[in-house]
Amino acid sequence: MIWIFRKEKIVLKDRIITGISKDKSIRFFAVDATETVKKGIEIHQLFQPDSIILGRLLIAAIMMGIDLKSDKDRITLKIESDGPIGGALVTSDKNGNVKGYVNKPGAAASKGIIGIKDAIGNGVLTIIKDLGLKHPYIGTVKLIYGTIARDLTYYFVKSEQIPTSISLGVLIDEHGNIRQAGGFMVQLLPETKEEIISKVEKNIRSFPNLTDMMDMGYSIEKVINDFILKDLSPEIKRTVPVRYYCDCSKEKFARGLKLLGKEELEEALEKGEKLEIVCHFCRKKYIYGENDILEILNEL
Ligand SMILES: [Zn+2]
Structure with missing residues (x-):
């Protein structure tokens, strides 16, 4: 039994996939970051709601980092807010390495706060792209929704003018252990046809929930192919392993x-x-x- 479990783990190793629909009008990203999020939460010994907040940020950073050009480039997502977590920061690179922390672990739970939005409070989400230039690119949005996924959706529309749909999920069992962690992101390229847009919108609307699907054994490849980009012939261009990694010394x-x-x-x-x-x-x-x-x- 243990052997089977291990084998399964190897097959479902953490990874990000990126690609494009056959008509080249929709880009997609999907990540299985279960072990990565587990490791981050273990290092910082987090429980809810901190574990979910850090998990969602790690997943988002992986998907946003994979587009960077150089090995030295970094993308950082920073929350500065007045809620009990006191902010958070995650950073990633193009090779699927990600790391992060919340400023005040345990503070929300000690106040009996379990909701993500309440734990974060009011503040801003800043995206810093360090591309090795003199000045990094910095974009900031107010945290209106407090779900992180919707706030990032807003960021993409406002700061980068890219219509984007983002889903970030951390599934936790009754003991607070991570069962699944993953996300997907779909972006419309300029001049995407109306009928394609409504098709993908309908797919996303009718899609139940990523981490629930992962928990039932669906791979991120299958989720993209059979659900999110259903009937749009998605082509995977890259698969990159993902890990929680710190390069300090x-x-x-x-x-x-x-x-x-x-x-x-x-x-x-x-x-x-x-x-x-x-x-x-x-x-x-x-x-x-x-x-x-x-x-x-x-x-x-
Ligand atoms: Zn370190």
């Missing part, structure tokens, strides 16, 4: 420690203090002792 944070300045570093040395940094994204702890601090001071 002791050296990288040491560069950040230089910003503390000579005085503060020397003071730590004198007092025999160790400097400690915890990565926001992966919770890994880095400790800088005397030798490390001396090394940093030498480079100043």
Whole structure:
């Protein structure tokens, strides 16, 4: 039995698919991010509603990042809001690597708040595209809906003028464990014919729910082919594995420690203090002792 379970897991490995309808008028993205979201939630030890908020943001970032051109490009989704979670941030690249955090884990639940919108509160959603240029591209929308998916839909229409439909789902069982996490995104290219638009609209309207379908064993490929782009002959162009991944290192944070300045570093040395940094994204702890601090001071 265990063997079968494992085999199934390999088949349903986290991945994103992207492609286009045969008539080249509708782009689609779909992601199975179940293990990725599980890992993020495990790292930060989140429960509801934080787990759902981070999960949805991770899924969205994966789909928005996959279009980036260079390996170094990054897309960041940042929520700044007045709700108990105190904001959140996720970042991804074109290779399906994603990571993120919520600012105040556990704060919403401790206040008895379970709704996503209430946990987020009022604020803004900012999309930052760092394409290695002097200035990143920044687009901001007010969080009107508080579901993240609808707020992003609004962002695409307002800031990028791309009619977009987004679905983000995190399915949690009665014990708070992630059962499924995934999403899809459909974008209309300019000059999409009216009849095609109404066809895809009808498909999406009549589609039950992504994570419920995934839970019944439907793959994201099948969901796109048989439901979302039904009768539109979708062609998958790319399949990219997806993972929760943090590229932090002791050296990288040491560069950040230089910003503390000579005085503060020397003071730590004198007092025999160790400097400690915890990565926001992966919770890994880095400790800088005397030798490390001396090394940093030498480079100043
Ligand atoms: Zn890290």
